[in-house]
Amino acid sequence: MSDKHITLHDDAPERSILARLILPDTVVEEDPLEELHGLATTSGTEVVDELIQRRSTPDHSTYLGKGKVEELRLMVERHEADVVIFDNDLSPAQIRNLEKKTNAKVIDRTELILDIFAAGARTHESRLAVELAQLEYSLPRLKRMWTHLSRQSMGVGMRGPGEKQxxxxxxxxxxxxxDLKTELKSVELRRERQVAARSDSPTVSLVGYTNAGKSTLMNALTDAGVMAQDKLFATLDTRTRRWHLPEWGHVLLSDTVGFIRDLPHSLVASFKSTLEETRQAELLLHVADASSSQVFEQISAVYQVLEELGIEAKDTLLVLNKIDAITSPRDLNRVLDRYPNAIPVSARSRSGLKPLAQAVGEALSREFLDVEIGVAHHDGKLLSFLSATGKIESREFGNDHVIVRVRMPASAMGTVNRSALSVTPTTLEMWKQTASEEELEDSSEDSSEESVERSSDVA
Incomplete structure (x- = not known):
């Protein structure tokens, strides 16, 4: 008889129960657990039940009140659930106490988002960022993890090798x-140099709430063929394509990770290098899902993340996507009433794309100036400011000064005027002519080279 052991693998997804504590100062959506349901589904679990409690303050030991904890235990028992997912951030002690009382694994919102990011990371850079965020989250929770950061099955009280281990x-x-912070810093500096070296075209960056349709919009504008899926966090890495604007020329359009309410701070910090395209872009296109019942909350959440990144003051156009999914004009009008300058589009049906392109061209023309600036050789501060703020196209050195031809944000000219020896406007038509000549050269190349991907894999 063979001594082989046959191992049976259960491919069924984990059964999850969703839970949320709503505090008095919390903005409550029409369906308080709708977003968490999408996150849980994206992570691969099957949602079998939900629990909500309204309470003035969280319980210090179990977060939920004692009665709700007992109700949660009965839910786990009735559905034979494997995991309880909270739409709140819990302390390590609260997680341990809840696991003991419910006899199920308990994870909070941050751990769920980190798990989704880990599953979706494809490039070396994004894997480094996710690993760093996971370790910073796990460090105060190591008592649950033990031997060399891998989870083990332990007995009552989680017996292990002891405090020394x-x-x-x-x-x-x-x-x-x-080590990860050191490596990511190196990646960040390299990314900054790569982005800053692109002086041929301005950069427009797509930002927005996860699953707002940014990748679909990028495909519609550039025929890029990037992956676009109807799920949360389908895109984690930056992709850049060339986009032709009528009467303007080529711009670089970049798409990167979507944002979400209460995005973990460690994750935002870890993805700083991946978001370098957004930080250095001349213009942001904030894509919002106009068909969502939570569109206002999602728009606010994106602005909060932009503020955390230090780029909330950057020129931004609000793009209301998915208008084809809106059944009542009243729903669209209520968004336009609050944001009258927003641009309604449908990336899927390609409606509204021409007005969007026109608005982008006007915004770039309005916000940027082509100038020749005379700078004294010893004025290193102004030269550094021009390099950091504008796109330097040429330098012409004289005996005691240098003439710098640069594209500058109009808002930065006050600083320039205070220190420069001279400031001479140049025509934007010269720059457009250069872009047109490049376009003619590109048209003679193979069409497969029309969309050039700037990969964020820095392995």
Whole structure:
């Protein structure tokens, strides 16, 4: 008889129960667990039940009140659930206490989002960013993880190798965090140089709430053929394509990770290099899902993340996508009443794309100036300011000064005028002519080279 052991694998998804505590100062959506349901589904679990509690303050030990914890335990038992997912951030102690009382795995909103990012990371850079965010989240929770950061099945009280091993694990985690930060800093500097080196075309960056349709819009505008899926966080890496604007020329259009309410701070910091395209873009296109019942909350959440990135003051056009999914004109009008300058489009049906292109061209023309600036050789501060703020096209050196031809944001000219020896406007038509000549050259090349991807894999 054979000594082989046959292992049976259960491919059924984990059964999850969703839970949320709503505090008095919380903005409550029409369906308070709709977004968490989408996150749970994206992570691969099957949602079998939901629980909501309204309470003035969280319970310090179990977050939910005692009665709701008992109700949650009965739900887990009745549905044979594997995991309870909270739409709140819990402390390590609260997670441990809830797991003991419900006999199920408990994860909070941050851990769920990190898990989704880990599953979707494809490039070396995004994997580094996710690993760093996960380790920073896990460090205060190492008591649940033990041997070398891998989860183990433990007995009652989570018996393990003892405090000594816990300290070893903590030092290993801290060293890995240091190494990841060092490597990501190197990646960030390299990315900054790559983005800053692109002086031939201005950059327009797509930002927005996850699943607002940014990738679909990018495909509609550039025929890029990038992956576009109807799920949360389908895009984690930056993709850049050339987009031709009528009566303007080529611009670079970039698409990157979508944002979400209460996006973990560690994740935003870790993805700083991936978001470099957005930080250095001349113009942001904020894409919002106009058909969502939570569109106002989603728009506000995106602005909060932009503020955290330090780019909330950048020139931005609001694009209301998915208007084809709106059944009542009243629903669209209520959004336009609050944001009258927003541009309604449908990336799927390609309606509204011409007005969008025209608005982008006008915004770029309005916000940027082509100028020749005379700078004294010893004025390194102004030269550094021009390099950091504008796109330098040429330098002509004289005996005691340098003439810098640069494309500058109009808002930065006050600083320039205070220090420059001279400021001479140049015609934007010269720049447009250069773009047109490049377009003619490109048209003679193979059509497969029309869309050039700027990969964010820096392995």
């Amino acid at each position: 816990l300290e070893v694990d903590r030092r290993l985690a801290q060293k890995r965090i240091h």
